[in-house]
Amino acid sequence: MHPAVSVILFTTLSGAGFGLFAWLGTGRPPVTGWPAFWFYFMGYGLAVTGLFASAFHLANPKNAIKAFSQWRSSWLSREAVLSVATLLVIAPYAIGRIFYGENWAALGLAGSILSILTVFSTAMIYTQLRTVPRWNTPLTPLLFLAYAVTGGAILAGQSEAAIWLLLALGLIQLAHWMLGDSRFAAAGHDMGTATGLGRIGRVRLLEPPHSGGNYLLHEMVFRIGRRHAMKLRVLAFLGAVALPLAILLAFGAAPAATALAAAVHLLGTLASRWLFFAEARHVVGLYYGR
Amino acid sequence: MTDLPRSTERKLGLVIDLDTCVGCHACVISCKGWNTVSADNAPLSDFDAYGPDPQGTFLNRVHSYEVTPEEGGAAQVVHFPRSCLHCEDAPCVTVCPTGASFKRAEDGIVLVNEDDCMGCGLCAWACPYGARELDLAAGVMKKCTLCIDRIYNENLPEEDRVPACVRSCPAGARHFGDLGDPDSAVSRLVAERGGMELMPECGTRPVNRYLPPRPRDRAVKGSLENAAEDSARPSGFLGWLDRALEAL
Numbered sequence: 001m002h003p004a005v006s007v008i009l010f011t012t013l014s015g016a017g018f019g020l021f022a023w024l025g026t027g028r029p030p031v032t033g034w035p036a037f038w039f040y041f042m043g044y045g046l047a048v049t050g051l052f053a054s055a056f057h058l059a060n061p062k063n064a065i066k067a068f069s070q071w072r073s074s075w076l077s078r079e080a081v082l083s084v085a086t087l088l089v090i091a092p093y094a095i096g097r098i099f100y101g102e103n104w105a106a107l108g109l110a111g112s113i114l115s116i117l118t119v120f121s122t123a124m125i126y127t128q129l130r131t132v133p134r135w136n137t138p139l140t141p142l143l144f145l146a147y148a149v150t151g152g153a154i155l156a157g158q159s160e161a162a163i164w165l166l167l168a169l170g171l172i173q174l175a176h177w178m179l180g181d182s183r184f185a186a187a188g189h190d191m192g193t194a195t196g197l198g199r200i201g202r203v204r205l206l207e208p209p210h211s212g213g214n215y216l217l218h219e220m221v222f223r224i225g226r227r228h229a230m231k232l233r234v235l236a237f238l239g240a241v242a243l244p245l246a247i248l249l250a251f252g253a254a255p256a257a258t259a260l261a262a263a264v265h266l267l268g269t270l271a272s273r274w275l276f277f278a279e280a281r282h283v284v285g286l287y288y289g290r
Numbered sequence: 291m292t293d294l295p296r297s298t299e300r301k302l303g304l305v306i307d308l309d310t311c312v313g314c315h316a317c318v319i320s321c322k323g324w325n326t327v328s329a330d331n332a333p334l335s336d337f338d339a340y341g342p343d344p345q346g347t348f349l350n351r352v353h354s355y356e357v358t359p360e361e362g363g364a365a366q367v368v369h370f371p372r373s374c375l376h377c378e379d380a381p382c383v384t385v386c387p388t389g390a391s392f393k394r395a396e397d398g399i400v401l402v403n404e405d406d407c408m409g410c411g412l413c414a415w416a417c418p419y420g421a422r423e424l425d426l427a428a429g430v431m432k433k434c435t436l437c438i439d440r441i442y443n444e445n446l447p448e449e450d451r452v453p454a455c456v457r458s459c460p461a462g463a464r465h466f467g468d469l470g471d472p473d474s475a476v477s478r479l480v481a482e483r484g485g486m487e488l489m490p491e492c493g494t495r496p497v498n499r500y501l502p503p504r505p506r507d508r509a510v511k512g513s514l515e516n517a518a519e520d521s522a523r524p525s526g527f528l529g530w531l532d533r534a535l536e537a538l
Binding site: 001057058059060061062063064066067069070072073074075076077080125128129130131132187188189191193194195196197199200201202203204205206207208209210211212213214215216219220282283284287288 | 293308313318343344345346347348351352353354355356357358359360365366367368370372381384385386387388389390405406407408409410411412414415416417418419420423424426428429430486487488489490491492493500502503
C-alpha cells in the first residue's frame, strides 16, 4: 500500500495524543494549573494535528463533514465520531484540572475510555480489510493500542509503566511483523483464484491492460518499501522500543530523559507506521502479476 | 446508512465469456466514452493523454494472461476484462464513512453518489478486484454503474438498453441480465458453462460470473517435441539421404 505522509502522520500523532489523554483522564500525572495546561496543550496539539493531517488525504474534503453520518456501518465514520467525542469530553475535565484544581473523575474516566475506543476504531479501519491480509488480524488493533498507550505513558511521564509497556510493545510489534509475513499466502490468494484460471493451470500476466500508471497501481501496488524492509524494521524497533527503554531505565523520570525518550519513540513510531503501509500487500496486485 | 440490503429483488450483472473474448478492448473504450459524455456524474478524466506518461480513469480494464497446464502441454492465452462485480456482500459499501456508496435494493447495482463522496479512497482499498478508481480531476470515486442510464432509458431503442460494454462487444463475449432469476439467459449460461466467482475466498459473493475457457485439444503426446527436433532416424530413401549427407 502507498505510504501516504498524511495517513502516517494522522495515525502516529493522533495515536500519541489520544494515548496521552487515556493517561491524563485517569488523573495521571496528578497535575493542576500551568503544568496541567501544558500536558493538555500537548494532547490537543498531537490529536488535532493528526486529525487535520488525515483531512489532507481526502480528494474532496468539502464533503468531510458527511463522514460523521455512517457510524452504524463504517469504522472510519466511527473513528470520526469517537475522536470528536473524546476531544469534547476531555475539554471540561481539562478545564477543571487547569483552572479549578478539581478532579472530576467520572468525566476523566469517560475521556480515557473514549480515547482508547478512538484508537481502536482507527486500527479497525485497516484491520477490517480482507484485501490486505497483513492487516486483517486481531494483532493490528493490539499493535495500535500498544503504540498509543505506550507513547501516552512516556509523554505523561509515567516512566515505570512506560518501561513495562515498551517491553510489551516490542513483543507485539515483532509478532505483527513476523506473523504478518505469512498472512498473504495463508489467506490462499494467488493469480489462480484472482482470475479463476488456476483450475486450468499456472497463470502468468502476458500483457497488462495499460502501459501507463493508474490509481490502483499508485495506491495499492506500492513495492519500494519491501526492498529495505529489514533495515527499516531494525531502525523502527530501535527508535520505538529499544532506545526509549534504555533511556528510561538509565535516567528514570527526569524531565529531560522523558522528553528525549518521547521524541525518539515518536520517530520510531513514524518509521514503523511507514512500514505498516509500505509492506502491506493488497490482493489487487495479483491482477497485475505482482 | 451504508448498510447492505438484506436481499435484492433482482441481481443485475454481467456474465463474461473468457472463451470468446478476443481482447480487443472495445468494451473499455465504449465504457469510457459513454460514462464520460452521458451522465450527471463527473467525466472520466485523462492526464497527459498524448504525452509520455498517459493516465486516466477507467471502469473496465482488459488483462491478458498466459495459462500453462500443470500436467504439461501447450499454453493458452486468455483475455480477461475486469470491472465491478456488483457483489452481494460488497465491502466497498459498508466501509464508506459518508454514505456515498450504496447497493440498490431493487436491482443490486452498487453505485457511488458523487455529491456525498469525500474521496478518502477506503472503498477502493476494500475492493479485491480493483473495480474502483478515484478520479484525480473530480476527486470522487468512480465505478461501473452497469450503465444505469442506458438499461432503464426508454429514449433509447430497445437493443441499446444494455451496458455500453455489452452493446459494443464484437465477439459476443459479454452478457447482461438478472443473475437472481434461475431461468434467465445469463443464469442458464452460468449453469451450462460452470460460471465462476473471482476470489471467492474474499467472501464478497460477486454477482458477475466468468465463463472459463472451454478445454482445448491437448497437444498429441510427443508431437510438439518432434516438430522441434526430429531425433528418430528415418528409414528408406530419406534414411539413405540422411546418411549420405552426414558422410559428406
